Every structure is written in C-alpha cells, then in structure tokens.
Amino acid sequence: MPQITVTVDGRSIAAEGSLVKDVIKNKRAVAARVDGTLSDLTTPLANGQTIETVDADSEEGVRIIRHSAAHIMAEAVKELFPDAKPTIGPATEEGFYYDFDRSESFSAEDLEKIEARMEELIGKNEPFTCKTMGKDEAIAFFKDKGEPYKVEIISDLGDEVDTVTIYEQGSFVDLCRGPHVPTTGHVKAVKLLSVAGAYWRGDEKNKMLQRIYGTAFSSAKALKEYLNFLEEARKRDHRKLGKELELFMFSEDAGPGLVIYMPKGGKLRTLIEDFEKKLHFRRGYDIVLGPNILRGRLWEISGHMENYKDNMYFTELDEQVYGIKPMNCLSHILIYKSKVRSYRDLPLRYFELGSVTRNEKSGVIHGLLRTRQFTQDDAHIFCSPDQLIEEITAIIDMVAEVMAVFGFSYSMEISTRPEQSMGSDEMWEQATKALKDALDKKGLPYDINEGDGAFYGPKIDVKIKDAIGRSWQCATIQCDFNLPERFDIHYIGADGEKHRPVMLHRVILGSLERFIGVLIEHFAGAFPVWISPVQAVIMNITDAQADYTEQVAAKLRANDVRIEVDARNEKIGYKIREARLQKVPYMVVIGDREKEEGTITVRERSGDQKTMGIDDFIKIVNDAQPVI
C-alpha cells in the first residue's frame, strides 16, 4: 500500500490504515467531512484529502445519530411488524421520524415494544455498512423485498443518477444517502415520542401513512435535558395557563377556533391595543375601521375570490353575496379611493385593529395560536415607488422597537412568489427587490423562503424567539403592486399626471390572539407589570386592618393601579399562595405595623419585599409603562 498524506482537523499526517476512521483520534467521532462532504468513518482514504471530524455532540453529529436512530427504529419495526412497509425516515430539527405503510396503526404499547427492541439492537452494536448499487439493480432488489415505496423513490430519480447507495445494519437494508454512525451502539439515548398520520410525500391526495416520531441524542444527559424542555413547554402551554389564569376560553357551544376573552384576558388585550394605538399615532398612522362583511364583487376585484376563496366565509344579504373579511385591506383601499390623492398626501398609513375570519381546517385549530377569527394590528401604507424603501425600513424599525418592549429577539426571512398568485413576474421581481433592498440597507441578515409569499405579493416574515428558544411567526411586511392595479388607484404627481401608488401590507404583532398566546408561553403567565391584568393584590393580615386596607385600595385605584383586594378571613400565607399561583406581580401586605405607620409592604414575585409609602408604590407601577 502506498504511503498517503491527509489533513485531519487541520493537521497534516501520514495515513496509517486505509479508512477515514484509521486517521481520526477523536473517540466521539460519528462521521467525518471528507473534502467538505459528510461521509462515513468507513470511507476509504485517498491521498491529499482534508478530513474534519464530526463529533457526536456537534449539531451535524446529533443529526447523523438521529438519522441512524431512524434506521434502527425501522429495523425494530420490520422485525416486530413484518407487514409494515418502510417509506422515508429522516432526521428533523429535534429528532427523527420514519413513515410506514401499514393497514393497522401503531398503538402506544407498540411504541414501547419498538423502543425496547431498539435498545436491544443498540446493545448488539451492529455495524452500518454502505454499498453502492446500480439503479436497476436497486429497483430489482427492493421489488424483491416487497418495498414498493423504495422502488418508487429510486424510479423517480433523474436520469443523471445511475447509482444509489444502500445502508445495511443487522437485518435491515435501506436506500439512503448516509452518512451513518459506525455502529448502532453510537446511538446513546433514544426515545420514541408519538405516532401520527402523514401523507406519502406530504401530499394530501396521497395515501396516509403511519409516522412514528422519536428523538435521539449523543448522551443520556442530553436526552434528559430535551425531555425537561418538553416538560417546561407543557407547563407554559398557553391553553393550560389561559384556563388557570382565567384569561380566555373556548366553548363547544360557540364553536371551535373562536376565542372568548374573559375579564382578565380582555384587560390584557385592551392594554396591548391601547399601547398599539398610541404607538401608531406617534408613527404617523391614521386609525381607521372597516366593516366585517363586504360585497362579493369587491373580493372578485381583489382576486380573493380566485385565490383565497377556500379560506373565506360568505353570507347573503338582500339576495347579494357578501364575503366576511379574511383581511383588512379592502376598506383601506376604498378609503384611499374616496378622493383624488396628490403625491403630497403620500405616504398614507391606515391602521386598523381589524378582526378577520378565516375558514381554517378543523384539524389545524390550536388554542390562541390558530383560530378562525382573530384580530390583526394591521396597516396598509400607500406610497409612491420612491418612498417604498424608506417606508419598509420604518416598519422594520417599528418591529425592532416593539419586540424590544416585549423582550423578544427575532430573525427575518423573505418569502417569494407562491404557485397560487397573481400579477406579472416584473411586479413580483420589483416587489421582492424592494424588500431585499430595505433589509440590505439596514444591514440585517435574512433567509429566503421560496414560494411562501402572499398571493398578491412577496413578504418579509419576522420570527420571534421566546424564552425557551422556540420561534413564532408574528410580524410580516408584504409589498404589493397588484392590488393598486386591480383597484386602479392612483395619485396625481408633481407632473400633473396620474401615477400608481405601491401598497404595503404589514402587521407588527400579527394576530393579537396568537401574540397573546406567545406572550403567555414566553412569560409562563407572569406578565410584565404594564400588561398584567392584575398588578397587585392587596391583602390584610386580619380584619383589624380592614378599614386601612380599603383606604389603600381606593388610593391605588384612583391612581390607575390595577388591583384586587383579598380581605377574606384567611391566613396571609394562603392569600400569598393564591396570588402567586395567579402570577400577580405585586402583593401588598397590610398588617398593624403598616396601618400605624401609614405604609404598605410590597412583596414581589421573587419574594423580595419592602415597606414603603403608598405613593412610592404608585410610582413603581406607573414607571413600568414602556416608553415609546
């Protein structure tokens, strides 16, 4: 064997051995990057290669572990349920899944059995081996094994592909690009999580398969951390907290996906709305209000009938069709059209806390995060083309400002033209470019999300990140050259000629329902003082302080502090416990000492407390209001 030299993790060495694993010292390596390509450790070495170790704990390493775990699961499933036909089984952000075609579905007990079998297979430390096969040979191979889905996948590969790789471990063979961990024993911690239906190739016209979700990690500790995270997420679930904190409810009698705000939720939402109204007035927006139903004809013009009809509800009045609005733009356009506009009037910014109604499929409804009726903090900006970038950047600034107030970090992406859409390619290009230019000008990074724009224009989506690292879509900025044309709106330019304005559709919080749901989970129900429905519970130690407690309460109320009084004949510990469970920011304790001194004792959520004058406390609460 000739002597060869390779570069391993930046160090040039003479290779001893013939495989990648022979030159890697790292015991936790699960795979390697060979000249930049992810490869198995069993890949043969060649002279001059650059090899980088992929450690089990790295992001790529964990992904490979999960992918291998999916194969191990498929092996276990095939052993226990020979009739199950494997389809695909990739790693995902947080774990892996494998889809099977099987007439019966998997039960929770089946999952336990499969998981137990997986543990055994991992214990056997079976090697993963990779083979290359010609396409026709592979098709014959999987046909012979009775695996039609694999045959379909291979058959659909383009003509430029003439070989495929297959991986084998134990009794299981799968079509797979790899790479995989060297042996099953490298999957140190695995857990099956749930079963779900999933369409073959994600198309609802196709057959429904059985998907098993699981996750795997490089260590038992990492798995435990993940399970703790799931537990934490469950504790923060806004549906649970919404009930416990009496913020909102749903009623079987009212219908699914229809939020009913209870007094505390109503207060919370009103506070957010008040904040937004003030914010928008200050940023040069006008507040407008449109009707909830508009003539069908108008939705024809806008293109909704053609592109959005499935999401809309319709009603009939005086034998005429009316569409219940799924978006707020139409009345705003009508306001624009209500008189001749001059270039001097632009930009016009119309803001509406508009309730929209959309026909969401029954299966997608989810608490406040996905409802059939919700209220957007919506605005439409009509401007001249040369004002466009400036307006977009102003919105981006506003998003930054608002997210800072609520304490969210965020990232952005641009969504481009979807299949179902209207308008010319030039318009779309122009609109997409405007969005990109605005972000570039601000020097902000963004991803591209191909084909995910609105039917009338591309958009910038803002994904906010919550306290436990999950991201949520809230703000969106959409650039629209289409509706101005469809509604034939214009302004008179300095040249005395008619010009077409551009329209920006934008929301900052998005759906107030969704945003409130996210807020609940982000803060785990312990809202910042300024939006807490109840800012303080005033509690007396005994009846002896009842009069003074009422005086304190009256003064706080008179100074806009949102309080509740707990004057029940209960021990102070009991009152504190309840207020804590309700996540109230401040508890105001009043005993004989406070009564004599004319003070109050303010206890924070943290348990810290301080005796102070009533005015001091009023100042603390009022100072919690964000400055905008």
Add this chain to the structure above:
RNA sequence: GCCAGCGUAGCUCAGUGGUAGAGCAGCUGAUUCGUAAUCAGCAGGUCAAGGGUUCAACCCCCUUCGCUGGCUCCA
C-alpha cells in the same frame, strides 16, 4: 379535511357490564392568624350528545360534536 388517541363534578384525576368516587375550588360555621394551603360540615355529575347490543351500559358497537398529537395549510 385526513390518521391516531381522548372526553367522568368548576379544576386535576380515580373507577367498574349490576343504578358514580377523591383532592382542590364553592357554600355554611368556627378560627383573627405576618409571607406558598387552619379546621369541621354541606352541596355538587343525564359519566360530551344521539342511537344500538344487553335482563342491565359511564364501560361493548355505530354516528355526531369537541379536544389532543401529527399531516396538509397558515397570522
């Protein structure tokens, strides 16, 4: 909409083919107490709804509604 699971008191949950239970919350009384649950008593349910099987159904079967986890879709 599709696949799977679930639906018992206001809430969290036990329960069995033979006419339904606990804790908390609620109500009443006692206790007047300094930082996460004072004690006692009382009351509370067409077991999601409708149909079927059975001598008998909360339990088994069917249908509908709702919820949960996914798929598809999306603010």
